[in-house]
Amino acid sequence: MYAEESSGGLGMFLVYGVFAITLIVGVALFVWFLKSQKSIAEKKKSEALPASGQSEGENLARRSSDRAAGRSSDRVAERAKVPAAGAAVPAAGATPKLATEVHEQKLPEALTKTRASLFGRIQSLFGARATLSDSEREDLEEVLYTADLGPKTVQDLLDHVFATLKETGETGFEAVRRELHAKMTEIFETTKSPQNASARAELNEGSSSSADDGLGELRIFAAKPAVLMVVGVNGAGKTTTIGKVSSKLAARGLKVLVAAGDTFRAAAGEQLKVWTDRAGGSQVGDGAGLVEIFDPANVTEPSAVAYQALEIAISKKFDVVIIDTAGRLHTQKNLMEELKKMKRVLAKLDPSAPHETLLVLDANSGQNALIQAKEFHGALNVDGVVLTKLDGSAKGGVAVGITNEVGLPIKLIGVGEKIGDLRPFDPRAFVDSILK
Numbered sequence: 001m002y003a004e005e006s007s008g009g010l011g012m013f014l015v016y017g018v019f020a021i022t023l024i025v026g027v028a029l030f031v032w033f034l035k036s037q038k039s040i041a042e043k044k045k046s047e048a049l050p051a052s053g054q055s056e057g058e059n060l061a062r063r064s065s066d067r068a069a070g071r072s073s074d075r076v077a078e079r080a081k082v083p084a085a086g087a088a089v090p091a092a093g094a095t096p097k098l099a100t101e102v103h104e105q106k107l108p109e110a111l112t113k114t115r116a117s118l119f120g121r122i123q124s125l126f127g128a129r130a131t132l133s134d135s136e137r138e139d140l141e142e143v144l145y146t147a148d149l150g151p152k153t154v155q156d157l158l159d160h161v162f163a164t165l166k167e168t169g170e171t172g173f174e175a176v177r178r179e180l181h182a183k184m185t186e187i188f189e190t191t192k193s194p195q196n197a198s199a200r201a202e203l204n205e206g207s208s209s210s211a212d213d214g215l216g217e218l219r220i221f222a223a224k225p226a227v228l229m230v231v232g233v234n235g236a237g238k239t240t241t242i243g244k245v246s247s248k249l250a251a252r253g254l255k256v257l258v259a260a261g262d263t264f265r266a267a268a269g270e271q272l273k274v275w276t277d278r279a280g281g282s283q284v285g286d287g288a289g290l291v292e293i294f295d296p297a298n299v300t301e302p303s304a305v306a307y308q309a310l311e312i313a314i315s316k317k318f319d320v321v322i323i324d325t326a327g328r329l330h331t332q333k334n335l336m337e338e339l340k341k342m343k344r345v346l347a348k349l350d351p352s353a354p355h356e357t358l359l360v361l362d363a364n365s366g367q368n369a370l371i372q373a374k375e376f377h378g379a380l381n382v383d384g385v386v387l388t389k390l391d392g393s394a395k396g397g398v399a400v401g402i403t404n405e406v407g408l409p410i411k412l413i414g415v416g417e418k419i420g421d422l423r424p425f426d427p428r429a430f431v432d433s434i435l436k
């Protein structure tokens with residue numbers, strides 16, 4: 001009886017035990033299932049919106065691992081997948097940062113320091129005085145000489161100002177300001193490119209947009225494919241500018257192939273990829289980008305990259321090929337020779353290519369920008385200048401020198417690191433911003 005009772009109790013105990021274990025395992029499985037569903041949903045969401053809440057560094061890492069897995073080596077790259085328009089630009093090799101700022105710099109804001117170095121200093125030279133003594137005239141010369149305009153341009157400006165003031169009998173600050181303004185505007189107006197409206201219309205033939213995105217100044221709309229070659233020293237902002245231009249072209253609905261011709265710089269292709277992804281991603285629609293990158297792993301010669309890119313662009317009917325180039329070789333002479341060779345091989349495929357050669361200059365480099373303009377223009381006969389980093393630079397006055405001394409039009413200006421921070425150059429607005 002006792003034995004019967006105890007075996008009955010054991011039986012009940014076993015039944016309850018098994019029931020309890022089943023319950024615990026069941027609950028655990030259910031919780032695990034819920035968690036895994038949530039993480040799948042989150043993964044999908046983050047793939048669709050990598051720019052929000054995910055750093056470009058993580059994007060880069062993800063793309064690198066994609067590449068390591070062999071998904072994107074040696075290719076006319078896959079369509080841009082990562083929409084991140086408005087994000088900050090990573091420096092080559094640096095950890096890219098994510099822009100939180102939506103607000104875009106206005107020109108007067110970007111030129112605050114240049115304005116202080118010109119207008120501000122001239123103003124304080126006059127102070128409360130109505131007129132300048134001879135020695136103070138020398139001070140005015142000094143202000144201009146140290147504002148990175150270049151010696152020839154300073155002389156041209158002063159000749160004009162003093163000659164006019166002599167004629168009108170004026171001596172005050174306002175007259176000096178007005179005549180500097182007039183002469184600078186004249187310098188820009190006489191070097192404006194294209195020279196006239198009909199030439200501009202011709203260059204824009206085939207352009208599907210009348211929006212003033214600044215690209216109207218470039219000779220890249222009449223030819224299909226048109227070749228845009230971008231040159232300049234390391235760090236000037238070539239790759240960044242290419243990203244910005246690509247994005248504007250994509251916004252016009254044009255198909256762009258970017259050739260990673262800076263084969264000497266480690267990570268140049270990777271940096272370009274980040275940019276072209278952004279540019280393509282800024283093209284809304286079905287998510288497929290209009291910007292592709294040609295970055296062959298097995299081609300190390302810049303000219304060969306350029307040549308092959310143009311071949312592909314012709315056969316695949318791209319609208320524009322943009323060629324990124326090296327900014328530094330063992331010697332400056334080597335670099336110029338390499339770039340000249342690039343032009344020659346492009347002309348083998350299309351005698352009219354490159355249709356536009358843009359020189360990218362960093363406004364912060366001041367007088368060096370003038371020297372670079374002379375060197376590059378002398379060797380390559382460039383069509384115009386993109387003056388970058390005007391935001392925060394005190395040396396924006398160099399724009400006047402480049403135009404006056406080298407005869408090159410400033411076609412576009414960079415006023416920040418975001419993809420939208422490339423503007424048409426408006427001489428009047430520029431002069432207003434630094435002298436008012």
Ligand SMILES: Nc1nc2c(ncn2[C@@H]2O[C@H](COP(=O)(O)OP(=O)(O)O)[C@@H](O)[C@H]2O)c(=O)[nH]1
Binds near residue numbers: 240
């Ligand atoms: N503030 C500012 N930075 C710029 C501008 N353009 C380029 N940069 C920065 O300049 C650095 C060099 O640019 P990059 O395009 O790599 O120069 P590259 O060597 O000529 O290709 C990067 O850190 C860019 O973010 C600009 O207009 N404004």
Ligand SMILES: [Mg+2]
Binds near residue numbers: 238239240262268324
């Ligand atoms: Mg570069």
